[in-house]
Amino acid sequence: MKEIRDIAEKNLNIDPQILCKCGGAHEVCLNCNKCRVGMQNQLAFKESNLNELIDHTLLKANASTSDIKHICDEANLYKFKSVCINPCFINYVKFNIDSSLVCAVIGFPLGANSSETKFFEVRKAIEAGAQEIDMVINVGLLKENFHQYVFEEITHISNICISNNITLKVIIETCLLTDEEIIIACLLAKKAGADFVKTSTGFSTKGAQIEQVKLMREVVGPKMGVKASGGIKTHQDAIDMIEAGANRLGTSNSINIVKG
Amino acid sequence: MKEIRDIAEKNLNIDPQILCKCGGAHEVCLNCNKCRVGMQNQLAFKESNLNELIDHTLLKANASTSDIKHICDEANLYKFKSVCINPCFINYVKFNIDSSLVCAVIGFPLGANSSETKFFEVRKAIEAGAQEIDMVINVGLLKENFHQYVFEEITHISNICISNNITLKVIIETCLLTDEEIIIACLLAKKAGADFVKTSTGFSTKGAQIEQVKLMREVVGPKMGVKASGGIKTHQDAIDMIEAGANRLGTSNSINIVKG
Numbered sequence: 149m150k151e152i153r154d155i156a157e158k159n160l161n162i163d164p165q166i167l168c169k170c171g172g173a174h175e176v177c178l179n180c181n182k183c184r185v186g187m188q189n190q191l192a193f194k195e196s197n198l199n200e201l202i203d204h205t206l207l208k209a210n211a212s213t214s215d216i217k218h219i220c221d222e223a224n225l226y227k228f229k230s231v232c233i234n235p236c237f238i239n240y241v242k243f244n245i246d247s248s249l250v251c252a253v254i255g256f257p258l259g260a261n262s263s264e265t266k267f268f269e270v271r272k273a274i275e276a277g278a279q280e281i282d283m284v285i286n287v288g289l290l291k292e293n294f295h296q297y298v299f300e301e302i303t304h305i306s307n308i309c310i311s312n313n314i315t316l317k318v319i320i321e322t323c324l325l326t327d328e329e330i331i332i333a334c335l336l337a338k339k340a341g342a343d344f345v346k347t348s349t350g351f352s353t354k355g356a357q358i359e360q361v362k363l364m365r366e367v368v369g370p371k372m373g374v375k376a377s378g379g380i381k382t383h384q385d386a387i388d389m390i391e392a393g394a395n396r397l398g399t400s401n402s403i404n405i406v407k408g
Numbered sequence: 409m410k411e412i413r414d415i416a417e418k419n420l421n422i423d424p425q426i427l428c429k430c431g432g433a434h435e436v437c438l439n440c441n442k443c444r445v446g447m448q449n450q451l452a453f454k455e456s457n458l459n460e461l462i463d464h465t466l467l468k469a470n471a472s473t474s475d476i477k478h479i480c481d482e483a484n485l486y487k488f489k490s491v492c493i494n495p496c497f498i499n500y501v502k503f504n505i506d507s508s509l510v511c512a513v514i515g516f517p518l519g520a521n522s523s524e525t526k527f528f529e530v531r532k533a534i535e536a537g538a539q540e541i542d543m544v545i546n547v548g549l550l551k552e553n554f555h556q557y558v559f560e561e562i563t564h565i566s567n568i569c570i571s572n573n574i575t576l577k578v579i580i581e582t583c584l585l586t587d588e589e590i591i592i593a594c595l596l597a598k599k600a601g602a603d604f605v606k607t608s609t610g611f612s613t614k615g616a617q618i619e620q621v622k623l624m625r626e627v628v629g630p631k632m633g634v635k636a637s638g639g640i641k642t643h644q645d646a647i648d649m650i651e652a653g654a655n656r657l658g659t660s661n662s663i664n665i666v667k668g
Contacts, residue, residue: 234520260494
């Protein structure tokens, strides 16, 4: 994958002599904030238990506590991996779920808050009980090649998550990015120590696309997570995303998906 | 307007014996956080200078600093009332505009952040140079009749704005509300001391609708602002909104509108 390696060497401050040992198509070691060499592969398979891959999601502006209670009950019944909600509901979800995790979105869905507001929101989300954090990058600044800004923002949030043992997913909003920008965003998120790259907010022009999920998996390699989200409605959609490389799915059609 | 008065008496903690002196269709004094009795009427007319009513707006996730620079240049040329942007650009706009104000959105566009994150974001926005604040209410909790929650959130932000001499607009996302919910949201925003009620984020199912703008003006009376936003593309759209009662327009089609 010469092209991905070239993009990494050109855009990240890395030593081209030190080779990658965790399997990313960048080939050169990114000197990540959290080294993944000793970690297990995170790949999912179509035979995987789908419920364990699903972030059961409700992010609409008009969601009420009774809507949230409903998806918590569903998560308890189907044992979904997490319940993914806006921050105002973290505490409420925490007291209404059994084994599923509490996943909160940060800087959502535009990612154009100030960095300090995102940092504040992450800290408060964790205090309130969030166990997984799905943050949105500053898409406009990434596209304008302010890579250091985007990297430092992710790194700061990643450090908060690492020190609290929280899973961090980085939403890159693929539908607004070129392939090269997707590659760069994945590299920055990986180097910053995030646990997942995630395709979409579900509030932009498109959700997860198979080719983009494949590209994201190729870039980050097998030891980092890839979450596909947005527009995943059917069992077949879910299988397609897993076969493209996703090991986590964000969807509100979770029950349709697990029932096949 | 017996119905609006009934809704006010039923949903707000007010004394039905004390009559309104500022002209709202609620008829009964709301005992507002900021009394408007001594203020001038805020109505606009189709003969008004349109540029002075326009918040020149760019809120897309992929907006770059060069896009923002471009709308600042336009605002300088056409002397728009404000430039309305996401918080990460406040400082940048401040250094690129002449007489227009810096307007920042808060809790945008879902309004489903924790209240404390919204408060933090407002304070940081003002520190960074914002002169107008457009905040989104928690729509889901309003619809579930958690009026006290919504009122206290607006009031807290209103107090920050009042003490800093900042204009506060409250986005109620009319397309997600019933007429009764629009009335309640307007009453809560007025009682909390906000300067404007605003129709829409532009990121939900619909933008400003004429009948809803009329209703909002009717509820709040002539001494509070009404901002119509979302889907205002032409000179005629702007005139229609002004005739419906709007005295501020949020749009990215500002130049088309002023050129007629």
